[in-house]
Amino acid sequence: MLNNEMTAKLKIKYPIIQAPMAGGVTTSELVSEVSNSGGLGMIGAGYMTPIQIRKQIRELKTLTSNPFGINLFVPNEFEVINDDIQSANRLLNPIREQLNLPPKDRLEIPDFTTVYETFIEQVKVVIEENVPICSFTFGIPSKKVISELKKSDIILIGTATTVREAVENEKAGMDIVVVQGSEAGGHRGNFIDNDYKDNLVGSMSLIPQVVDNVSIPVIAAGGIMDGRGLMASICLGAKGVQMGTAFLTCIESGANKAHKDTILNVTEEDTRLTRSFSGKWARGITNNFILGMQTHESYLPEFPVQNTLTQDIRKVAASKNNKEFMSLWSGQSPRLAKQQTVKKLINNIMSDAEKIKTNM
Amino acid sequence: MLNNEMTAKLKIKYPIIQAPMAGGVTTSELVSEVSNSGGLGMIGAGYMTPIQIRKQIRELKTLTSNPFGINLFVPNEFEVINDDIQSANRLLNPIREQLNLPPKDRLEIPDFTTVYETFIEQVKVVIEENVPICSFTFGIPSKKVISELKKSDIILIGTATTVREAVENEKAGMDIVVVQGSEAGGHRGNFIDNDYKDNLVGSMSLIPQVVDNVSIPVIAAGGIMDGRGLMASICLGAKGVQMGTAFLTCIESGANKAHKDTILNVTEEDTRLTRSFSGKWARGITNNFILGMQTHESYLPEFPVQNTLTQDIRKVAASKNNKEFMSLWSGQSPRLAKQQTVKKLINNIMSDAEKIKTNM
Numbered sequence: 001m002l003n004n005e006m007t008a009k010l011k012i013k014y015p016i017i018q019a020p021m022a023g024g025v026t027t028s029e030l031v032s033e034v035s036n037s038g039g040l041g042m043i044g045a046g047y048m049t050p051i052q053i054r055k056q057i058r059e060l061k062t063l064t065s066n067p068f069g070i071n072l073f074v075p076n077e078f079e080v081i082n083d084d085i086q087s088a089n090r091l092l093n094p095i096r097e098q099l100n101l102p103p104k105d106r107l108e109i110p111d112f113t114t115v116y117e118t119f120i121e122q123v124k125v126v127i128e129e130n131v132p133i134c135s136f137t138f139g140i141p142s143k144k145v146i147s148e149l150k151k152s153d154i155i156l157i158g159t160a161t162t163v164r165e166a167v168e169n170e171k172a173g174m175d176i177v178v179v180q181g182s183e184a185g186g187h188r189g190n191f192i193d194n195d196y197k198d199n200l201v202g203s204m205s206l207i208p209q210v211v212d213n214v215s216i217p218v219i220a221a222g223g224i225m226d227g228r229g230l231m232a233s234i235c236l237g238a239k240g241v242q243m244g245t246a247f248l249t250c251i252e253s254g255a256n257k258a259h260k261d262t263i264l265n266v267t268e269e270d271t272r273l274t275r276s277f278s279g280k281w282a283r284g285i286t287n288n289f290i291l292g293m294q295t296h297e298s299y300l301p302e303f304p305v306q307n308t309l310t311q312d313i314r315k316v317a318a319s320k321n322n323k324e325f326m327s328l329w330s331g332q333s334p335r336l337a338k339q340q341t342v343k344k345l346i347n348n349i350m351s352d353a354e355k356i357k358t359n360m
Numbered sequence: 361m362l363n364n365e366m367t368a369k370l371k372i373k374y375p376i377i378q379a380p381m382a383g384g385v386t387t388s389e390l391v392s393e394v395s396n397s398g399g400l401g402m403i404g405a406g407y408m409t410p411i412q413i414r415k416q417i418r419e420l421k422t423l424t425s426n427p428f429g430i431n432l433f434v435p436n437e438f439e440v441i442n443d444d445i446q447s448a449n450r451l452l453n454p455i456r457e458q459l460n461l462p463p464k465d466r467l468e469i470p471d472f473t474t475v476y477e478t479f480i481e482q483v484k485v486v487i488e489e490n491v492p493i494c495s496f497t498f499g500i501p502s503k504k505v506i507s508e509l510k511k512s513d514i515i516l517i518g519t520a521t522t523v524r525e526a527v528e529n530e531k532a533g534m535d536i537v538v539v540q541g542s543e544a545g546g547h548r549g550n551f552i553d554n555d556y557k558d559n560l561v562g563s564m565s566l567i568p569q570v571v572d573n574v575s576i577p578v579i580a581a582g583g584i585m586d587g588r589g590l591m592a593s594i595c596l597g598a599k600g601v602q603m604g605t606a607f608l609t610c611i612e613s614g615a616n617k618a619h620k621d622t623i624l625n626v627t628e629e630d631t632r633l634t635r636s637f638s639g640k641w642a643r644g645i646t647n648n649f650i651l652g653m654q655t656h657e658s659y660l661p662e663f664p665v666q667n668t669l670t671q672d673i674r675k676v677a678a679s680k681n682n683k684e685f686m687s688l689w690s691g692q693s694p695r696l697a698k699q700q701t702v703k704k705l706i707n708n709i710m711s712d713a714e715k716i717k718t719n720m
Contacts, residue, residue: 183562198632202543202562205583205692209628223565228596235591272558332565357720
């Protein structure tokens, strides 16, 4: 069950996908080490320019001859509303002051058309550079984009947080679907439901219900950190796992030191959902920023507007190792996180999985 | 792994515990059928009088010679505040009017001392009637209660929703701990954390983190409906499962028909947490009552005050099969629920589990 149609399709040895964490985590060292260790390394390219993407793909090809993949954010339509930006800035300016940042009033934010055009450029680079696998978060690309990627024999992976979203991914022609349980850290990949925070579904419930309703391979994501999580996911009907937090604390990951250290020192009770950092719901470790913004979070601008607004705050907080104002994305299993090499992580997962199989 | 120290301790054939759902679900037919089919049947006695408890225990002994257990609610201190009751009634009276119920102003509610005395009476009956297994929800009983139960060789099962709560259960002398993931239907068993709703932990994360931190056997609960969930739980390190919703829709369960029918017709997106029915957080299928009370739910009286206040509403709604004002407790896997006999459910779980083992 650990070697199956999914591992065959992706041409990987082990059914382990490194989650495409955006924002500097997926260094070429991390991605190549995952692929070289038998898993699937993924570039989290959501926030990257087409030029940066091309550069990293080329670099990766010198570091691994195994397959790797890339993840893109499907742009959702959004509006830039100046009044909302000013209200948000009124909440953010006291934080800026604490961090010795200048206050802000308005902000130059690219509009939806510009964001969409960048997405199309990103897709073009993926095709031109022959990346074998491309995954999507926050939605399903247009028929045109899908058909162009398919013409180039690129394997497509969608993201779903409900059965309905998984079914839509299959209908649209995705080859594989990553199913994100409520345990998952970072951004929620939901794209159908808006009244969202109150009915996130846990993996134990979500995976088998999705498996019963799609025929493409399902990858379980959320809270999976070791061989136990891998084997549990396989029992629930998944063909493999996608792991974020477990790779984030690895030596090779590009995550900020304060971010890694915080994950290594908190418990399963310490994460919560917030939309205050980016305008989209995401799970991170509770800190002053999340708590301070909590009562306002329903009224903040949407993604990517709010994300742009908080950029200066996140950046300076990271540079000062100030964990109270960074986005400390983490799934619900921080007690299982370790600082170790990718190779050791993957080897441990597979040897633990084999032990579980043997003792079954 | 399906026969282990937990099944040996409880003297059961299969590692399946029927969740002790309170409020009329756990008929003697249900409980005895579970025990007769190789699982552990449990009386949900939280709302039962000592006399009712004694009667059902005696009845069960005529229906099964296998072990069965009982669950009691550990009373938490509460205050009866008349102003809060009047505010709550102002919200509930328009609903009463819709259901042709008379409006209410004040209400006779037993105080904490009375509730606690009833609990001590319940414990006494459990001891006198030699029930071999007793589980607890909403807290850990006093040292005195625990030592009296242990003197009678009664096996004690605690309930936890976090690692901290599981550790407290072990320290207090519980023999086994049920660990309730965020997927679970009905009342949350939390008793340490109050700021609760925002950091519920999913089973995929919670089970292995608890297993790593206690040495007593862990039972997984929440969203488990079939052999896949059982095997996944075992992989995560649990020694067995406790299942509620899967038994609730069984032929033998005493749940209201409208309740069963609703579970059989909704999806994983349709449940949410509410404290509007009872004053404690619980997961149920979203209906008009939950939605209508949602903006007020943080201010409602605590358990059991709010529970007593909504009693007339829930009762008349149930009698009219009006699902909009009943507490439709359900876990997050309603798509996996079936109307079937207990025997068939348990046999299917075990044969599916064996198949998974074989194909591993």
